[in-house]
Amino acid sequence: MSPPGAAARPSAGPLHNAGISRFAEPQDTGFRRLNDSIGFDWRLSPYDVDQSIAHAAMLAAQGIISPADEAELRRGLEQVRAELTDGSFPFADGDEDIHMAIERRLTEIVGRVGGRLHTARSRNDQVATDVAMFVRAHAREAVERIGRLAGTVLEQAERHLDWPMPGYTHMQRAQPIYLSHHLLAYVWMLLRDRERFEAVVAATARMPLGAGALAGVNFDTDRRAVAAALGFSEVAANSVDAVSNRDFVLDYLGAAATCATHLSRLGAEIVLWSTEEYGFCEVSDAWASGSSIMPQKKNPDAAELLRAKAPRLVSNLVALHGVMHGLPLTYNKDMQEDKEPLFDSCDTLELCLEAATGMLDTITFRRDRLAAAAADQFLAATDIADLLVRRGVPFREAHGVVAGLVRHAIDEGKQLSELTPDELARQSPVLDDEFYALLRDGAWLETKVSEGGTSLARVREQLQQARAALRLA
Structure with missing residues (x-):
C-alpha cells in the first residue's frame, strides 16, 4: 500500500460525516x-x-x-x-x-x-490498539534483521579467526587482539539489541481495545476473544491506562536508538579502517560511492550514513518523551505525535540493518596491514609488566619499570627487542631472556587466557557461545 497522493490528501472542506454537529462554524x-x-x-x-x-x-x-x-x-x-x-x-x-x-x-x-x-469502541482505544500492533510487527522485524546482521558478523569473525590487529583505547594502540575477537564484540552488542526488541514485543502483549474513550463501554463485550484473534495474550487491566499508555512506543524508540548507536560505532570504525592511514579494510564497490570531482576517490558512504543516522533515532526517542513527560491522563491530541517519530525510526533502523548486513557481508580485510600494526612491540608493555609481577614485583612497581623501558626505547629510537641486556638490567635486575622470548613473533597475543579474552582458545569458546545464542549451533 502507498500513501494518499497529493491530490487525495485532505484539505479544508466539510467533514464527510458532518451531519448534525456540536459546532456552529466550520x-x-x-x-x-x-x-x-x-x-x-x-x-x-x-x-x-x-x-x-x-x-x-x-x-x-x-x-x-x-x-x-x-x-x-x-x-x-x-x-x-x-x-x-x-x-x-x-x-x-x-x-x-x-x-x-x-x-x-x-x-x-x-x-x-x-x-x-x-x-463499543472509541478512536482512543482503536488508535492505541493499531499502534500496539504496528509496534509488535516492527519489533519482530527488528529481531529478524538483527539476527541476520549478527550472523553475518559472526561469519566474518570465523573467517578471520587468527588475524592479529591492534586494539585501541583513546584511539591509541593499546594491546594486540585478534580481528575475530574485535568483531565478536559487535555480535554481543547486537544480541543485546535483539533482547531489547524481544522485550518490546512483550510490552505490546496487553490489548487496549475495549477501554472505550477512557472509562470502558456500556456493552457486555468479550475483550479476550478479540485479543486472541489479534495476537494479544492479555487485555489492559485499566481502561484509563489503556488509552493513555504509549510505553511500548517509547520502548521501541529506545531499543532503536541503542541499536542505531551500535551501528554507528560499527560504521565509524569502518570509516577509519578504510582510510589509507589505516588500510585495514575495503568496502565493496556495491556499498561505496565516488567523488564528483576527484576520480580516485572511493568513499565508504554506507558506513558514514550508519554513523550519522543514530542521532536521528535518538532524537525521535527524545521527541516522544517530550510529548509524554507532563501529559495528564487520559488521551490528549498531543499523542498523535507518537506516530511520525515511530514510523521514521522503524524505516530508518530497518534500512540501516539491511545496509550494515550487506556491507559487512562483502567487506575485505587486509591481513598485511592489520598484522603490521599489531606487530608494534610497545603493545606488549602490559605483558612485560605481568612478567615482572610473576617474578614478585608489585604491579605498580612493574608498571613504572616498563614505562621507563618504553621511554628509553623511544629516546634511543629502538624497538623493545633491540634493547640490550644491560639496558634491561638498568631498569630491573629480574628481566632476562624471557623478555625477548615474550616479544618474539607476537607471542603476547596468546597470553590473554582469561575467560572472554583474545587468546585463540578463548575466542573459539566465544564463537561457540555466539553460535548457540544465535541458534546456529
Missing part, C-alpha cells in the same frame, strides 16, 4: 492542516482493518449486532483491505485520519450498517 483550514493525520497514519490501515474485523465478529458473538450485519461488515472491510493493498482506495477530502477514512469508505460500500462498526 473548521479553519489551518486547523485542518494541523489536526489531520491521514498523511502519515495511513500506515496503520492493515492493523485497523484486522482490528475492525475482529471487533465486528465479537459484537456479533455477543449479540450486540446481528450475524447478518457482521457478515456485511466483514465483506465491506475485505473490500477496503483490497483497495488499500492495490492502491485504489479513494481517499476523500474530509478524511481526518485513516480510521475515519476506512469507516467512511466502509459505509459507502455496505450502507447504514457501516455505522454499526464503531459500537
Whole structure:
C-alpha cells in the first residue's frame, strides 16, 4: 500500500460525516492542516482493518449486532483491505485520519450498517490498539534483521579467526587482539539489541481495545476473544491506562536508538579502517560511492550514513518523551505525535540493518596491514609488566619499570627487542631472556587466557557461545 497522493490528501472542506454537529462554524483550514493525520497514519490501515474485523465478529458473538450485519461488515472491510493493498482506495477530502477514512469508505460500500462498526469502541482505544500492533510487527522485524546482521558478523569473525590487529583505547594502540575477537564484540552488542526488541514485543502483549474513550463501554463485550484473534495474550487491566499508555512506543524508540548507536560505532570504525592511514579494510564497490570531482576517490558512504543516522533515532526517542513527560491522563491530541517519530525510526533502523548486513557481508580485510600494526612491540608493555609481577614485583612497581623501558626505547629510537641486556638490567635486575622470548613473533597475543579474552582458545569458546545464542549451533 502507498500513501494518499497529493491530490487525495485532505484539505479544508466539510467533514464527510458532518451531519448534525456540536459546532456552529466550520473548521479553519489551518486547523485542518494541523489536526489531520491521514498523511502519515495511513500506515496503520492493515492493523485497523484486522482490528475492525475482529471487533465486528465479537459484537456479533455477543449479540450486540446481528450475524447478518457482521457478515456485511466483514465483506465491506475485505473490500477496503483490497483497495488499500492495490492502491485504489479513494481517499476523500474530509478524511481526518485513516480510521475515519476506512469507516467512511466502509459505509459507502455496505450502507447504514457501516455505522454499526464503531459500537463499543472509541478512536482512543482503536488508535492505541493499531499502534500496539504496528509496534509488535516492527519489533519482530527488528529481531529478524538483527539476527541476520549478527550472523553475518559472526561469519566474518570465523573467517578471520587468527588475524592479529591492534586494539585501541583513546584511539591509541593499546594491546594486540585478534580481528575475530574485535568483531565478536559487535555480535554481543547486537544480541543485546535483539533482547531489547524481544522485550518490546512483550510490552505490546496487553490489548487496549475495549477501554472505550477512557472509562470502558456500556456493552457486555468479550475483550479476550478479540485479543486472541489479534495476537494479544492479555487485555489492559485499566481502561484509563489503556488509552493513555504509549510505553511500548517509547520502548521501541529506545531499543532503536541503542541499536542505531551500535551501528554507528560499527560504521565509524569502518570509516577509519578504510582510510589509507589505516588500510585495514575495503568496502565493496556495491556499498561505496565516488567523488564528483576527484576520480580516485572511493568513499565508504554506507558506513558514514550508519554513523550519522543514530542521532536521528535518538532524537525521535527524545521527541516522544517530550510529548509524554507532563501529559495528564487520559488521551490528549498531543499523542498523535507518537506516530511520525515511530514510523521514521522503524524505516530508518530497518534500512540501516539491511545496509550494515550487506556491507559487512562483502567487506575485505587486509591481513598485511592489520598484522603490521599489531606487530608494534610497545603493545606488549602490559605483558612485560605481568612478567615482572610473576617474578614478585608489585604491579605498580612493574608498571613504572616498563614505562621507563618504553621511554628509553623511544629516546634511543629502538624497538623493545633491540634493547640490550644491560639496558634491561638498568631498569630491573629480574628481566632476562624471557623478555625477548615474550616479544618474539607476537607471542603476547596468546597470553590473554582469561575467560572472554583474545587468546585463540578463548575466542573459539566465544564463537561457540555466539553460535548457540544465535541458534546456529
